[in-house]
Amino acid sequence: MKAMLINNYGKNAKFEISEIEKPEVRANHVLIKIAASSVNTIDTMIKNMGPDLPLSPAAPALLGMDFSGTIEALGEGVETYNVGDEVYGCAGGLGDLPGTLTEYIVADSNLIGHKPKDLTMRETAALPLVGITAYEGLTRAGITAGQKVLIHGGSGGVGHLAVQLAMYFGAEVFATGTGEKQKSSVENLGATFIDYTTEKVSEYTEKYTGGAGFDVVFDTVGGANLNNSIEAVALNGHISTTVSLCELDLTPLHFKGASLHVVFMLIPMLHNFRRSQHADILKYLAEISNEGKLTPILDENYFSLEEVGKAYAHLESGEAIGKVVVAN
Numbered sequence: 001m002k003a004m005l006i007n008n009y010g011k012n013a014k015f016e017i018s019e020i021e022k023p024e025v026r027a028n029h030v031l032i033k034i035a036a037s038s039v040n041t042i043d044t045m046i047k048n049m050g051p052d053l054p055l056s057p058a059a060p061a062l063l064g065m066d067f068s069g070t071i072e073a074l075g076e077g078v079e080t081y082n083v084g085d086e087v088y089g090c091a092g093g094l095g096d097l098p099g100t101l102t103e104y105i106v107a108d109s110n111l112i113g114h115k116p117k118d119l120t121m122r123e124t125a126a127l128p129l130v131g132i133t134a135y136e137g138l139t140r141a142g143i144t145a146g147q148k149v150l151i152h153g154g155s156g157g158v159g160h161l162a163v164q165l166a167m168y169f170g171a172e173v174f175a176t177g178t179g180e181k182q183k184s185s186v187e188n189l190g191a192t193f194i195d196y197t198t199e200k201v202s203e204y205t206e207k208y209t210g211g212a213g214f215d216v217v218f219d220t221v222g223g224a225n226l227n228n229s230i231e232a233v234a235l236n237g238h239i240s241t242t243v244s245l246c247e248l249d250l251t252p253l254h255f256k257g258a259s260l261h262v263v264f265m266l267i268p269m270l271h272n273f274r275r276s277q278h279a280d281i282l283k284y285l286a287e288i289s290n291e292g293k294l295t296p297i298l299d300e301n302y303f304s305l306e307e308v309g310k311a312y313a314h315l316e317s318g319e320a321i322g323k324v325v326v327a328n
Contacts, residue, residue: 003102004308007060009050015101015309020062023098023106030081030109031073036125037100038066039308039315039324040157042266046094047312055094055270064100064308064326065093065269067107068115068124078109086115089282090128095270101308103328110275111268113282116289119296126296126323127161131285132278133242133265134162137218138169140261141238145170147215148208150232152176154193155185157323158220158242160297163189168293171216174208181321185297201231213237213256222246226260233258297322304328 001022004015025031043063046056057063068088071081081087089112093099098106115124137158143149149166153159154175163186166173173191177183186193194204205213213234219226222243229239230252239253240261253260268275288294299320303311308326315324 001103005060011048025073025075027076029075029106030071032069032105034067034069035121036068036327037064038126039311040129062099063093065090066128067100068121087112088115088124110279116286122325130157132281133158135281137240137263141216141240143169147171149216150174150214151218153220155182162218163191164294201228205232299324
């Protein structure tokens with residue numbers, strides 16, 4: 001079968017069309033014909049950093065984590081799926097798990113879910129990694145109806161889904177960003193937009209919470225921005241972040257009695273740890289989508305499998321609006 005492989009890592013590494021053996025289904029797994037795959041920031045990090053990231057596959061590498069597709073064969077022990085089912089998931093492209101930039105994948109049945117009914121295959125492929133991350137970030141922070149929730153990077157891949165989920169859970173949602181495109185994206189989702197380049201944390205915290213702070217802060221920017229999250233969070237509030245690879249003085253967090261939750265959704269894949277939780281989340285995300293409450297935003301550019309190098313470059317350019325998707 002056709003696959004796009006990289007034979008070495010680095011920013012200048014190129015994807016090359018290759019022929020590889022079609023995988024055979026095995027127990028508790030399913031064989032899926034891939035319809036589409038989305039590109040995530042972690043995918044570009046693996047391509048550029050390779051062995052510097054302990055989760056990178058050995059070269060030559062078959063990358064790609066997210067996918068949508070149709071089941072063609074069932075392994076022994078699989079009872080919740082049938083041949084012909086349309087499914088989606090995040091199931092490869094790191095460690096010893098072959099990726100999705102190819103025609104077929106054998107995926108652990110605990111890492112997939114049935115496709116949302118009203119989404120296209122391209123839209124569905126954009127959902128797994130960022131959707132699971134958004135769900136984990138909000139639920140681990142104990143989100144409840146009526147809370148005031150601040151999402152840093154509300155128009156980003158994780159952020160725009162976190163905005164939709166937070167609203168689904170009944171929260172009053174605020175999201176940071178800058179520029180007219182990001183403002184429009186956030187407001188179209190129904191959240192209040194905050195331009196972090198023109199409003200100080202103290203100013204918007206006072207404006208929207210009376211100085212009390214936000215009950216939940218979901219920081220998809222992380223790093224140094226975590227200091228802004230700590231300043232914005234309420235007493236005994238909760239911060240979730242997807243980017244905590246930094247040194248940070250937690251003294252202000254301590255005096256607020258607030259909690260910090262680090263979200264790293266790749267753990268089930270990397271360590272074969274509680275993988276069924278991902279299946280449960282994917283099922284729930286599909287149900288929310290089927291209610292019309294969760295739709296990923298796609299970048300307007302169309303990329304074929306052979307153009308995956310261009311897709312990665314487009315995401316890295318910072319010019320993408322919405323998720324970048326590669327269609328088979």
